[in-house]
Amino acid sequence: MGLLSSSVSITRYNVQGDLEKPVIETVAAALKKNSISEIDDHTSEITTGWTSFDNPYQPNFEGASFVFGTYLVFSLRIDKKSIPAKTIQKYYNIEMAQKLKESGREFLSKNEKKMIKDHVINLLSLRIPATPNIYDVLWNYEEASLWFFSNLKAANEEFESLFSKSMKLSLIRLFPYTSAQLTAGLSDSELDILAKLTPAKFTE
Amino acid sequence: MLDVAVAYNRFKFLGDEFLTWLWFVIDNDPEYLKKLSPEYADLEIGNRMVLENRKQQAVESITIKGDDANLAEGILALRKGAFVTELNLCLKLKDQEWRFTIKGESLNLSGFKTPSTGPVETAEDVAGAVIEKAYLYDQVIQLIDTLFKNFIKIRTSYHWQDQVVSMIKNWIHR
Numbered sequence: 001m002g003l004l005s006s007s008v009s010i011t012r013y014n015v016q017g018d019l020e021k022p023v024i025e026t027v028a029a030a031l032k033k034n035s036i037s038e039i040d041d042h043t044s045e046i047t048t049g050w051t052s053f054d055n056p057y058q059p060n061f062e063g064a065s066f067v068f069g070t071y072l073v074f075s076l077r078i079d080k081k082s083i084p085a086k087t088i089q090k091y092y093n094i095e096m097a098q099k100l101k102e103s104g105r106e107f108l109s110k111n112e113k114k115m116i117k118d119h120v121i122n123l124l125s126l127r128i129p130a131t132p133n134i135y136d137v138l139w140n141y142e143e144a145s146l147w148f149f150s151n152l153k154a155a156n157e158e159f160e161s162l163f164s165k166s167m168k169l170s171l172i173r174l175f176p177y178t179s180a181q182l183t184a185g186l187s188d189s190e191l192d193i194l195a196k197l198t199p200a201k202f203t204e
Numbered sequence: 205m206l207d208v209a210v211a212y213n214r215f216k217f218l219g220d221e222f223l224t225w226l227w228f229v230i231d232n233d234p235e236y237l238k239k240l241s242p243e244y245a246d247l248e249i250g251n252r253m254v255l256e257n258r259k260q261q262a263v264e265s266i267t268i269k270g271d272d273a274n275l276a277e278g279i280l281a282l283r284k285g286a287f288v289t290e291l292n293l294c295l296k297l298k299d300q301e302w303r304f305t306i307k308g309e310s311l312n313l314s315g316f317k318t319p320s321t322g323p324v325e326t327a328e329d330v331a332g333a334v335i336e337k338a339y340l341y342d343q344v345i346q347l348i349d350t351l352f353k354n355f356i357k358i359r360t361s362y363h364w365q366d367q368v369v370s371m372i373k374n375w376i377h378r
Contacts, residue, residue, distance in 0.1 A: 004324065004333055009314040010341065054330050068334040138338060147341070151312045172208065175310045176222065176352075177215035184353045186360065193360040195206075199217040200364075202224070202372050203285045 003053070003073070003136040003149055011156055013146040014182050015139070017169040023141060027072055028061045030166040035059040036077045040129050043122040044081075047130070048158050050166070051077040056134045072139040076148075076159050079130035083121065091120045135159065146171070212309070219308030220256070220287035222355045227253075227278075227288055228372050240350055243297050247347070250292030250303055253278055257286035265289075282376045295344060302344050311348070316341070 002008070019026045036049030036059060051059040053066065053073045066074045095116045099108060108116070136149040137159070148159050160171050172178050180186060180194055206214070229236050230249055238245040251271045255278055257264040266281045268274075278288070288308065292315065295302040300319035307314070318340035324333045358364050 004337055006317060008316045008341075009312065010316060010345075011310070011312050012345070053334075054327065068331050069338075071334070071338055073334055138334075147345075151307075151310070151314055173212075173310075175212055175216075176218035176308070177206070177211040178208070179311060179349075179352055180215075180218065180356045183349060184356045186356065190357070190360040194356070197215070197218070197359065200221055200369060201285075202282060202369065202376055204373060204377060 002075075002134065003138060008149050009151040011148045011151055012174040013148065014172045014174055014178070015141075015144045015146050015169055016172060019141070019167065019169065024064050024067060024072075027141075027167070028064070028066070031059075031061045031066065031074055034162060034166040035061070036079065038130075039079055039081070041126065043125045045083075045121075045125055046078070046080045048076070048078045048162055050162070051075050051134065053136055056132070070140060070142060072137075072141060074137055076135045076137060076155070076162065078133045078135075078155065078158055080133070081125055081128050081130045083124045083128055087124065088117070088120055091124065092117055095120055216309035217287070218356070218359070219311055220289050221308075221359065222352060223288035223291045223306065223308045224282065225355055225358075225368070225372070226351060227291065228375055232371075232375055240354060241347075244295075244347060244350075246296040248294045248296070249275065250294045250305070252290070252292035252305060253288060254290035255281040255286040256289045257281065257284055259285040279376060295347060297343075302340070304344055306348065311352070313344070313348075316344070318344075 031050045034050055036051050037047060039045075039047045049059075050061075051057075051074070052061065053075050056075055056077060061074070066072055096108065096113070099112070099116060100106070133155070135152075135155050137146065138149070139146045148156060150156065150159075156173075160173075163169070163171055172182065174183065177194075181191065186194060227249060230247060234245055237247055251269060251273065253268045253273075253275070255266045255268075257266075264281075264286070266277060266286065268278055282288075290305055290307050292303065292305045302316075302318055304316040305314045306312070318337065321333055321336050321340070322329070324330055358368055
């Protein structure tokens, strides 16, 4: 569900801290340094990184290509290989039978079984392409406001972690308490009352 | 400030109270919305509402769906101690329409549909489309911020306990 989709989900963040100037160059360097790397010919099962909003399969952050008006727009890409458990089981059984035949033994140790399973997963990972999932990010740097186009818990957690690592800025998710604290313009006395609030009762 | 995870759980009731208050305001006091901005007068309850009653040991959840759904079931749930936990809203401005669902505990938006924008046919159209979409999303984000800010100002004032709670009780139990 990308930014331009007909129906989207948005999780809102407040970004705290300032980037080194010039900001566009700093963001470009951070995105480039942590851009997505392909894992189709590797044994890795999952990878996460930044990619271009308008060209997610060929990330390019040159020439402020991620600047749209006052917004910085880019995407988080999570590539994951999903190997069906039954496929792993099939090749695990084949490998185990072969090992038993070669060694002339009737049983394998726990450690040997684990090594066979890891070997099978590695082999299958090389043969199965990763499935990409793309989540758009729209950042208004001047307003310290950022919209992440997904409500999925795992995607939000990956995003928060990669953003903090890449930009060295802290992200605060805007939910009722943080919205009240950061964006509602409450006075000190109102903030004190907020901290002590307990649930209301509308029943008689 | 409290640890974020602790604050999320400790104060998630605020979001549910916000949505319940918002339903009350839309149903009873559209003038209040008009005072915040003349454009907000046309804010309507949409086609989905979820209420939860967490007062009992097991959480009771009621979902009301449908374009012309009868919300009496929702009022009945409020009477028993439930709060609105998810609310679909519809904002109409002139001939344009926005639809979106807010979740109380997170204030996350989902099923967010804006008025239609021009087609993206060339790479040059993308920048314009992004800026236009961002503007359209921002209309609703600003609406929510304004409403939440007003709610939280009332919620942290004496006015809440002295007047608002009684008015909401009267609405639920009339």
